Amino acid sequence: MTPERWQQIKGILHLALQKQPEERSAYVDLVCQTDPSLQREVKSLLGSAPGAAEDFLKSAPLNRAWLAKGDRLGAYEIITLLGLGGMGEVYRAHDPRLGRDVAVKVLPRAEMNEQNRLHRFEQEARAAAALNHPNILAIYDIGTTEHGGPYVVSELLEGCTVRQRLELGPLPAQEAIAHAIQCCRGLAAAHDKGIIHRDLKPENLFITRDGVVKILDFGLAKLIRPLPDASTLQNATEPGIVLGTVGYMSPEQVRGESGDPRSDIFAFGAILYELLTGKRAFTGKTSADVIGAILNQEPSGLALSKQNVPAFLKIVLQRCLQKDPAARFSSARELLSEMERVTVSHLRAKPLLSKWLVAFAAVLLVSAGVWKFRVIRDSISAKFDSRNIDSIAVLPLENLSGDSSQEYFADGMTESLITDLAKIGVPRVISRTSVMQYKGTHKSVPEIANELGVTGIVEGSIVRSGDHVRVTAQLIFGPRDQHVWADSYDRNLRDVLNIENEVSQSIAEAIRLKLSDEEKAHLAASRPVDPEAHDAYLKGRFFWSQRSESDLKKAIASFQQAIAKDPNYPPAYAGLADTYFYLGYAWGKMPPTEAMPLARAAAQKAIELDPNSAEGHTSLATVDLSYDWNFPGAEQEFKRAIALNANYEWAHHAYSALLIAAGRPEEAIAEGRKAVEVDPLSVPARNILALELLDAGRLDESIQLDLKTLEIDPNPTHLAMIHGRLQDTYQRKGMPREAFEEHIKTLQAFGVDSKGIDEQRKIYAERGWRGITESDLNSELHEWEKEHWHFIAFMIAQSYARLGDRDQAFIWLDKCIDLRSTMMYLIDSDPRGAFATLRSDPRFAGIKRKMGMSS
């Protein structure tokens, strides 16, 4: 087909569609006589129109039922159509069983075609029907039409909607208040039962002939959204149909949240405003403009002044219309009591009022007035302010390069941002291990913010191709999922450090953090770095964070590569130090005598290149502690590191280990808590805190924490550590059965098969804990034969000590010293309680002397 041909076809189609359906075929035959292929084409296109509604634009959007007089709907006999609303048709019908007339609202079918929705509709309708209140429309019955559209039967009202009343202009204040209070009473009754309206508007408020206000359509808004279509959009009384009745929606609702009772309060405020002024609270030419007004504008105060709206009412209004739900009345009940109080004071100003009412009002004012005012003012000023962002989590930047080998680059950039933000003094920045858990997550921003206890979330993405990199970043006020700042950067790879700094600085500005000149200089002084070196460094940090021995070896290679490219690049040395440390600690089997000197040398180099490197000082401290057993030296380095960057989890973490070992349990707990605070989801941080609680004898707290950590879904190694500690804790609590079950779980986490587990159960049944310890010792000795790993030597010493074999225990501890075991710094505090039987032995002091520790 050619474009010209298509134009021709369209023309004929258009004309054909204007004919009656039955005339179309003949019409096409007539105009296409000379061109059979054109005729076929047009007919085939017309044939694709569904039979029932040939012309889409004229078809009703909502499959209306269009019932006629005499039609039956269940037990009900239709009398006449009363009106059409966004939600369907309303009929007057007769219920012959009770001999009364009722109102029947038939809801659109298209929206309700799913079983579960129908089910939900019934639930909601049932809940609404339970609301027996004079200010809420009474629901009698529900059912389904033969077309599948649900219908609701309710009391029949005579009068007009508030919308219709408003067409006559604003209401006198007293009348407006009277209506508003009735509406409030209905709302309060519903909110008390946990039912939210979600679509309160003048169309949904009815004033009966007797002046009773009834709220209509409770619970239906959630189920049925008006749909965008030509016919509804042309309805001038309903701007913004696309997102529902935008004008009365709360800011949180226009943002797509489902809303809570406070959303109804907002809508109530908008309606009250309109009742008093005759003008909409939020206006705009289009739905988008109305949304903008709801989110950003205050309703005009001029209109209120023009109508002489009393000041008390203005304050109530203002509080209802707060953008932040937390600043509004928390419930309709609270609003109602405030409204009633306002009424009294308003009436008091009227000369006609009786004396007792004046007295009554005065009492109320004296008792409640003063502090109420303060509450109101405080909550108004507690509006959202970007300065409220005092803690930030940087979510893993998304790698949009479509190349998973670039993953480390995005992760590395995430980490650099975390470091930068911490350095420039954001009070709390969540560290890498916690945020990495959200990689590829399915959680929403408010959920994440809540879990991490932060107010700010940074999100972004990276696209890298060759030497070119594009970074997009945005800062979101987490609790409200609201933008604070966003930007994108297109750069050469060489400038990548600058991008990181710019992003950090922009975020600092966005949250109005005052950067000292020194901090600015610190950020700006980023020396140009060889992109390849940076690249290799990021790769190294990625492998390092994986912690398996093979990944750690890859990390070493990457850091060395970075150093080869740029021998004066401090972070690469710190990374190298940390990797050697891990390899010599328990994550790898490198002998400490090899790993630790390398770790120390690298840490010292990092510090030499950048004396302010918190990472460098921490690395050095860990070596001092676990390898040299030099407690004072290590403590000094830890303190230095924390002073340089209080958001560095690893510094708090390792320092708290020192404090346990030094027998300062409460300080250890405090430091461990800081580690968890900057890294709430880090299993290692939580592990060390649990150990500290156990050490301090706070057994129940320790158990609580471990059980919570299990919910984070730790990896098998961590799982084994947690169950192992629970075993120790239950032992100390004198609960051997529970301890044994934890022992079994520890073995399972290590991958012991069911045969092995059965054996353990058998041993325990026959010989109790002693049997288990003997069996542990056997396998440890077996391991030792295979490989002389310092960690196993330490375990063997513990097992002998538990079995009461002091001679062997000391022999093995001595061996640990010779191996320079990185576990030995824990000898004195012994949080697992293995060495208790050794303490009184003079050889114990000898061990400590040999280690260079004072007793």
Add this chain to the structure above:
Amino acid sequence: MSASSSPHQVSELLMRWREGDSNALDSLIPVVYAELRRVARGHLRRERPHHTLQSAALVHEAYVRLASQTSPQWENRAHFFGVAARLMREILVDHARNRGAAKRGAGTTQIALNEALNIPQLKSVDLILLDDALLRLSKLDERQGRIVELRFFAGLSIEDTSEALGISPATVSREWTTARLWLRREIAKANTA
């Protein structure tokens, strides 16, 4: 692009774009794209298992987010929706294609868009087929393709579409009607093929 962190950045870019600065569009697209992806992802996270991507809701939500950080009187709305519709189409179609690829042999991906589209008769639109058909339609009539994109993927009303493209509402509805007939037939053809 400069690293300015002005909160009015998006509207400035739109302004510049409207004034003929084509670089502005290049700078704008990643911001809008990131936002749409974010919103879409948020929905995918929250939504029910057989998630219905309501493109109109997504675009509007993205607009609300971006609009809320700038002036509420956003005159460049139409331009925003122009960009957003194109990006939304990419996101949705990519999503459909990826899902299809993941479930190879499970047939083409069906995503129920009827809520967003308000075409009750088109219960579930095969997005990939739709995208292909739309591509062909755009070759026959570029403006008609744009109309479908705006109506379909950004959920714009007839009026908003007319504003965005600077043509009368009557023209929009005429073109929209015939475009839908054409698309419906093409999709039906492909489905039976």
